[in-house]
Amino acid sequence: xxxxxxKHWIGTPLCLRGWQRNIESKKRKYNGAREIFVGLQNYISLxxxxxxxxxxxxxxxxxLFINPIQIAMALLxxxxxxxxxxxxxxxxxxxxxxxxxxxxxxxxIWGFALNPHAGLVNSMLSLFGIPHQPFLTSSTxxxxxxxLIATWKGLAYWMVIFLxxxxxxxxxxxxxxxxxxxxxxxxxxxxxxxxxxxxxxxVLVADxxxxxxxxxxxxVLTRGGPQMSTNVLMHESYSRAFVYSDMNSALTxxxxxxxxxxxxxxxxxxxxxxxx
Amino acid sequence: MFSRRVKxxxxxxPLYGVLTLFTLFSLLxxxxxxxxxxxxxxxxxxxxxxxxxxxxxxxxxxxRAYSALFKAGFGRSIWVTFIVSLSTMALGIIVCSLAGxxxxxxxxxxxxxxxxxxxxxxxxxxxxxxxxxxLVAERLGILNTLYALVLPGIANGLVIFLFRQxxxxxxxxxxxxxxxxxxxxxxxxxxxxxPLSKPALVSGSLFLFVFQWEAFMWPLIAxxxxxxxxxxxxxxxxxxQYFVAWDQVFAGVVISAxxxxxxxxxxxxxxxxxxxxxxxxx
Numbered sequence: 001x002x003x004x005x006x007k008h009w010i011g012t013p014l015c016l017r018g019w020q021r022n023i024e025s026k027k028r029k030y031n032g033a034r035e036i037f038v039g040l041q042n043y044i045s046l047x048x049x050x051x052x053x054x055x056x057x058x059x060x061x062x063x064l065f066i067n068p069i070q071i072a073m074a075l076l077x078x079x080x081x082x083x084x085x086x087x088x089x090x091x092x093x094x095x096x097x098x099x100x101x102x103x104x105x106x107x108x109i110w111g112f113a114l115n116p117h118a119g120l121v122n123s124m125l126s127l128f129g130i131p132h133q134p135f136l137t138s139s140t141x142x143x144x145x146x147x148l149i150a151t152w153k154g155l156a157y158w159m160v161i162f163l164x165x166x167x168x169x170x171x172x173x174x175x176x177x178x179x180x181x182x183x184x185x186x187x188x189x190x191x192x193x194x195x196x197x198x199x200x201x202x203v204l205v206a207d208x209x210x211x212x213x214x215x216x217x218x219x220v221l222t223r224g225g226p227q228m229s230t231n232v233l234m235h236e237s238y239s240r241a242f243v244y245s246d247m248n249s250a251l252t253x254x255x256x257x258x259x260x261x262x263x264x265x266x267x268x269x270x271x272x273x274x275x276x
Numbered sequence: 277m278f279s280r281r282v283k284x285x286x287x288x289x290p291l292y293g294v295l296t297l298f299t300l301f302s303l304l305x306x307x308x309x310x311x312x313x314x315x316x317x318x319x320x321x322x323x324x325x326x327x328x329x330x331x332x333x334x335x336x337x338x339x340r341a342y343s344a345l346f347k348a349g350f351g352r353s354i355w356v357t358f359i360v361s362l363s364t365m366a367l368g369i370i371v372c373s374l375a376g377x378x379x380x381x382x383x384x385x386x387x388x389x390x391x392x393x394x395x396x397x398x399x400x401x402x403x404x405x406x407x408x409x410x411l412v413a414e415r416l417g418i419l420n421t422l423y424a425l426v427l428p429g430i431a432n433g434l435v436i437f438l439f440r441q442x443x444x445x446x447x448x449x450x451x452x453x454x455x456x457x458x459x460x461x462x463x464x465x466x467x468x469x470x471p472l473s474k475p476a477l478v479s480g481s482l483f484l485f486v487f488q489w490e491a492f493m494w495p496l497i498a499x500x501x502x503x504x505x506x507x508x509x510x511x512x513x514x515x516x517q518y519f520v521a522w523d524q525v526f527a528g529v530v531i532s533a534x535x536x537x538x539x540x541x542x543x544x545x546x547x548x549x550x551x552x553x554x555x556x557x558x
Contacts, residue, residue: 077298080291080294080295081295087292088295091295091298091299093544094299094302094303095295095298095299095302096544097302097303097306097537098302098306099540099547099551100486100533100536100537100540100541101306101533101536101537102489102490102492102508102532102533102536103490103492104490104492104508104509104511104512105508105511105529105532105533106305107512108511108512108515108525108529109305109306109308109309109526109529110305111515112309112522112525112526113305113308117325118321118324118325119324120304120305120308120324120331123324123325123326123327123331124327126327127327152301152302152305155302156302157551160548160551160552161551161552163552164548164552205399206399209399209400209401210401213401213403213404215403215492215493216492216493219492219493219496219512220512220515234403237407238407238493238497241407241410241497242497247407247411250407251407251408254404254407254408257404258400258404261400261404
């Protein structure tokens with residue numbers, strides 16, 4: 001294995017590099033354009049920006065579906081796997097394997113599996129007589145494919161957190177409830193859910209933040225397409241920064257994302273507090 | 277007795293049915309990718325287009341994809357990723373355990389405010405700060421270097437939190453006794469606290485390593501040179517370059533997935549502790 005060239009590793013010592021750069025950027029400022037304070041101008045221009053508005057819509061739609069789907073499925077899975085028999089432990093280990101697969105790799109695998117012409121999913125669907133689907137190449141299905149991929153990777157992760165929460169609930173509570181004649185449905189609403197509230201709140205907040213900033217499957221598979229149907233805010237800000245070299249506009253979008261995110265988290269906290 | 281067992285199985289059949297579906301959903305894509313990496317592309321494609329269960333078996337077996345991948349220079353990405361992940365892990369353990377120690381055992385001004393910052397830093401995913409961080413890295417002049425890949429990953433909020441929680445459980449009397457004997461903070465940390473903290477050490481190291489191994493957006497923007505591409509980014513480019521050479525892309529997938537899996541599998545409980553800690557503790 002050839003070693004990594006010195007310039008990448010040590011080069012000039014860290015502090016010197018920073019100093020050099022500052023001199024360079026000062027020179028640049030005097031030669032060319034200077035940054036000036038523009039007030040809210042960057043935000044005002046976003047309001048009339050159709051591409052931005054579209055990606056805002058895409059991000060909100062994505063989150064409206066992906067978060068409830070992931071949380072409901074993860075909770076269901078955790079309830080099913082909440083026992084310590086040998087067979088359940090085997091299922092648990094197998095279902096947890098995607099936790100160790102990165103989102104980038106998951107996207108690459110699913111990209112091939114969802115290939116419209118020679119993909120695994122289409123050929124398995126045709127076993128059930130379902131015609132070939134366009135998946136990532138269709139502007140109506142691509143966002144659902146992104147949801148599928150992110151859920152495949154995220155499901156077990158959130159499940160593990162729910163499972164840890166479930167195992168903290170004392171067994172005696174269920175025993176007492178069953179003696180009083182409660183069925184498992186009543187046990188779930190009366191014991192499990194109330195005692196799981198804190199874990200649920202955490203998963204709700206953490207899952208929403210993760211999906212609001214979802215970037216990898218979109219970058220790897222669709223680059224926002226087809227017809228901007230998967231162009232989430234994070235991808236839009238990435239392309240403004242690194243494809244169109246419009247750093248100011250990109251940072252404005254990042255700020256917008258963070259503000260929306262913080263307000264959503266605030267609302268979620270309020271709602272869960274109110275229902276207590 | 278027998279009929280009761282049969283009844284038990286029948287009652288549990290829907291449960292096992294649903295769990296089997298979830299298991300297939302989780303594993304089939306991986307088994308397919310694994311098998312396809314060991315056969316010629318034409319065969320892999322043929323097994324899918326006229327679907328048969330052979331799609332999930334690595335026959336006819338060949339390592340051609342792997343040798344082609346390494347000839348194309350993929351070995352370099354593996355090497356870079358190992359260096360980045362291991363140095364992040366080593367430096368991160370030192371920084372995060374020291375920080376965790378301070379938060380758990382030492383009183384200092386603004387402790388709570390700083391701790392809230394640590395909590396926020398792991399509640400907000402790295403993607404949120406990637407673009408602003410790019411500007412910082414540019415000012416520091418470290419874009420396109422290993423510094424840019426390693427430095428931002430060292431101070432990890434979750435690992436600091438993990439160490440702090442663990443250190444809180446170590447009784448203060450133990451430290452006070454050492455104080456009375458004239459030991460310094462650094463001696464207490466290195467001679468008493470750290471040797472007691474092997475579980476936190478394993479969880480933290482594993483988490484830091486896997487976090488870096490799987491990082492995507494930051495390595496993508498912090499480094500342009502091919503020489504410094506980490507595995508995850510190299511794979512994404514490989515996919516667009518060789519859209520037809522399935523086998524090679526799948527071989528890359530297998531190599532990059534196998535490392536975290538081999539580490540996590542035997543140390544499952546440690547990794548899960550790192551994940552679940554955040555959801556359960558205040």
